[in-house]
Amino acid sequence: MKYFLSIVAVLLISSNLCAATLEEKVVEHTMKNGMKLLMVERHTSPTVSAWIRFKVGSVDERSDERGIAHLLEHMLFKGTTTLGTNDYASEKPILDAIEATALELTAEKAKREKGSAEKLASLEKRLSSLEADAAKYVIKDEFFELYSKNGGVGYNAFTSRDGTTYLISLPSNKLELWAAIESDRLQNAVLREFYTERAVVMEERRRSYDANPESKLWETFVASSFLTHSYGQPTIGWMSDIENLTRTKAEQFFHNYYAPNNAIVGIVGDIDTKKAIELVERYFGGIKPGKDVPPVTAVEPEQMGERRIELLAESEPTLIIGFHKPAIATPDDYVFDVINMILGSGRTSRFYKKLVIEQQVASDIGAFDAPGSRYPGLFVVSANPRAPHTVKEVEDAVQTELELLKTTPVAERDLQRILNKIEYEEARRMGTNGGLARNLTEYEATTGSWRYMTENRDKIAGVTPADIMRVAKKYFTRENRTVGFITKKGGDK
C-alpha cells in the first residue's frame, strides 16, 4: 500500500514537471576550455542522445580546400592513435610514406596533360602497395563497432555550410562510452585510409549531384547566386576540388578548428545533469582551447540584376527562384520567417492554394531558406510545373503572389495561425532526444544562444502586416533575384 502511494506521488510530480517550458528544462554549463554543454533531462525511455556541433563548416574553407570540412567529417570516423589500429607505432611510418607519395601524385595529376604518365603509374603503384601494407594495422570502423555492440544507434555526422555535427544515441547507462570515444577523437584522431575515403566522397558527389538533375540544378543555382561569399561553393566540393584534397590539408583544418572552444555539446535524455557535467569535465576538461573560427570577411555585393540559370537535362522541367536575404536572428529575418509560413507552409499556404489547387500550374511547390543561416543567404521558392504548364507560367504565378505581399496587408487570422503553429511546434520539438539535441546545438551555434528557440516566438508575434509589406518591397525585386530551371534535353522546344 505504501508502495502504491509513492507511485502516485511520483506521477503527480512528473506531471507537474511536464508543464515545464524549455527555458526551465535546459541546463547550461560552460567549461574552462570554452566547450559549451546544453542538457535536458527526459526520462521517457532509458536512452540518451549526444550531439557535438563544431562551429566550422564549408563556409569557412579557403578556395584551395573546398570540400575539406566534409571530407574531414568522413575521416574522423577512422579512429585514433589507440582505436582503429592494432599497432599505431608500426602504422605511423607507413601512413607518412602514403602521404608523401599521395602529395607527389596529386601534384603530378594537377599538371593534367603536361604530367608524366610514367611517373603517375609508378606513384600509383607505390601508393597502392603502401596502402596494402597499412591495411594490416587497421581495425575497420572500430568506433562504429564499439557503439553498435553497446546498442548505439544513429551514429552519424553531417556537414553543412555553417557547421559540422557528430551524433549518436545510446542506452543511457553508456554515456561514458561516448565521452571516451569523442574526447579521444578530438585529441588523437588519425586520418587513416584517407585516399580510399576520398574516392568514396567522389562517389557520394556523383550520387547526390552529378546523377540527379534537380540537385545538379540546385548546386549550379546556389553557386550562381554568390559570386564572392563562400556560401556559393557546394559543401561537398566540386569534383576537381575533391581530387586535390590531401590528408595534409585535412589535418591542418582539423588542428585549426576542432577545439573545445568551437564545440557545442547537446545531451538530451535519461541523464542526471550533474553527473553528466562531471563526466564531460573528466573526459574533455583537460583539452586545451584553440583559436576561434574567424568570421568570413567576404561580403556578397548587391546583385544589381536578375541572373538566370538553365540546365539541360534528361528530366522534366523544374524551377528555383531565390532572393538574397539577411542572416538569422536579424530584424528582417523574423519577417521572412512569417513570409515563409504564409507563402509556403501547409495546405493553407498561398503558393499551395493558388498554384497547386486553384490554377494547377504546379504539381508541388515549397519555400525555404538556404544555403546557410550564419551569413546572409537566400529565400528560395522551388516548384515543379505541371504539364502542359511551363516554367514561365509558374514563375509568373509565383511573382504574382510576391507582388501581392507588397500591396495588400496580411490578414490578422493568417498571423494568428502562425503563432498557433509555433505553440504546437514548441511543444512537439521537446518530444525526441535527438530532435532537441539537434535544435539546441544548431541554434546555439548559428545565433549564439539556444534561447533563440523560445525568443523568436515573441519576435514573430511582433511582426506586423506593415513589416511584411516593407520587407517584400525591399527584397522581392528583379535585381535581387536568381532564377534556375531545367529544360528537358531533346524536349518540345
Next chain:
Amino acid sequence: MRLLLSSVCFFLFLLVSLATAAEPLSNPRSMKFPELTFKIPQAERVLLDCGMPVYLLRDTELPIINMTAMVRTGSVYETAEKAGLSSMVGSVMRSGGAGGMSPEDMDDELEFMASAVESSIGSDMGTVSLTTLKKNFNRTLQIFSDVLLRPDFSEKRIEVFRRQMIEYLRRQNDDPKEIAERELDRTIYAGHPLGDIETFQSVNSIKRSELIDFHNRFYRLDNMLLAVSGDFDKTTLLRELNERFKAGKKQPALITPEIAQPKQEFSSEVIYGKKDVNQTVIRMGHLGLTKDSPDIYAIRILDYILGGSFTSRLTTEIRTNQGLAYSVSSRFDIGRRFTGRFIAETETKAESTSRTINLMKNIITDLTINEVTDAELNAAREYMINSFMFGFTSPSSIVSQRARLEYYGYPVDYLDKYRDNIARVTKAEVLAAAKKHLRPDAFKLVVIGDKAKFDKPLETVGKVRELDLKLDIPKQ
C-alpha cells in the same frame, strides 16, 4: 555537534572529490557500465462499444495527443487496370472534404488549430492519423472521424490529385534510382498485385464512384484498430471515442478477398535502362520470406552481417576497402503479410560497374557457402539486443507498434521473446537460412546508366533486356 556534522560533511566532500580526481579515464574497448534493466513498455488494449480495439498509452510529458487508425485495406485490392485507385482513395479522403465540410474549410480549421489529420493507403494497410494540442483534441477528433468514415471525395479534388499523379508519372524516369527501384519490384512481383504500377491509362480511368466503393468496402468500424497516445484522460477519451465510433445500422458482412502469395519462381534476369550519367545505379534481388518463417531471426542476423550495418561485409569491402561506392547495402524486408524481398543495392561510377556487380554477387554467394565468424555473429547479436530499447522511445511509437503487431497477426509474445530469439541464433542457422533464402544465381539485376562507359560489357553478366524509358504520354 554542529561542528562535528560539518566536518563529516567536509570529509565526505573530500572523499567524493578525491574519488572523482582519481577516477581514471576508461578504455572504450573494456569499459564497464552500470546495470540497466529495460522493461518493455506496455500499452493498454481496450475495446470500444462497437468492438473496435484501441491501444492506449497515456504520457503527459507534452500537451499533445497522437492517434492512428489502421484499416485492413491496401493497394493489393486494386486491379492492374485501376492501379492508383487506393492511393487516390487514401489521399482524397483527406483532401476532398468530409462530413459535409469543404476541403478549404477543413484545411483552414485544422491549420488554425495547428492540428493535423492525414490519410494514406500503402500496399497492405490504410492509415489515418491525427496529431493535436490536447486543448484542440475534441474538434480534431471530429474531423478525423469524418475523414475516416465520411469522406466526400470532392470531384474537383479528385481531378487535382489525378493531375498530380499524371505529372508524377511524367517524371517517373527522371531519377535513375527511382527507375531501378520500380523496375526491380515489377520484375520480382510480376503477376502479383504488388508488381502492378500506375499507368497513364489506369490513372485516367478511375472514377469517383470507384473511390466511394473502395472506401465503403474497407473503412468500417469492424475492419480497423486505433492507437492513441499522449496527454489524455482515459475516461474522457473513451467516452469521446465511443461517441465518435458508434456502431450504426447493421452492415452487410465484411468481405475481404483472399490475395494469393506471389509465386515462388526464381530465374535470373538482367534489365538495363540507359541514362546519360557518370554513375550507375545497381539493384539486385528476388523474393524473400514472411514473418511466419521460423528463419526470421537468423535472417535478421544475416542482414546485419551482410549489408545492414556500417561494418557489414558489403560496406567494408565495397566502400571502406575499395572506395567504389558511397552507399552499399542489402536487406531482407520480411513480409508482414506478403512474401518480402531480398535486395542488394549500390551506385558506382560507370567505369567500375561490372567490377562492383561481381563483388556484390561474390560477397553474397560466400554467405551461402561458409559460416559467418563468431565475431560477426556476436557483434550482430549484441547490437540487436542492446539497441532493442530504441524501438520504444516515444509513446506514439509504442502504441503504434502494439497495434501493428495485432494488425499483422504476430504472436502475442513476439516482443517479449525477441531478444532471446536473437540470442539463440547459431552460425549453422545463419548458414542454413542463407542457403535457403539467398539465390544469387536467380537474381533479378537492374542496371541504370550508360553502358558504353562500363568496364565490361553488361552482356557478360547475362542476356540483357533493355527498358524503353521513353514515355508514351497521352495528349491532354
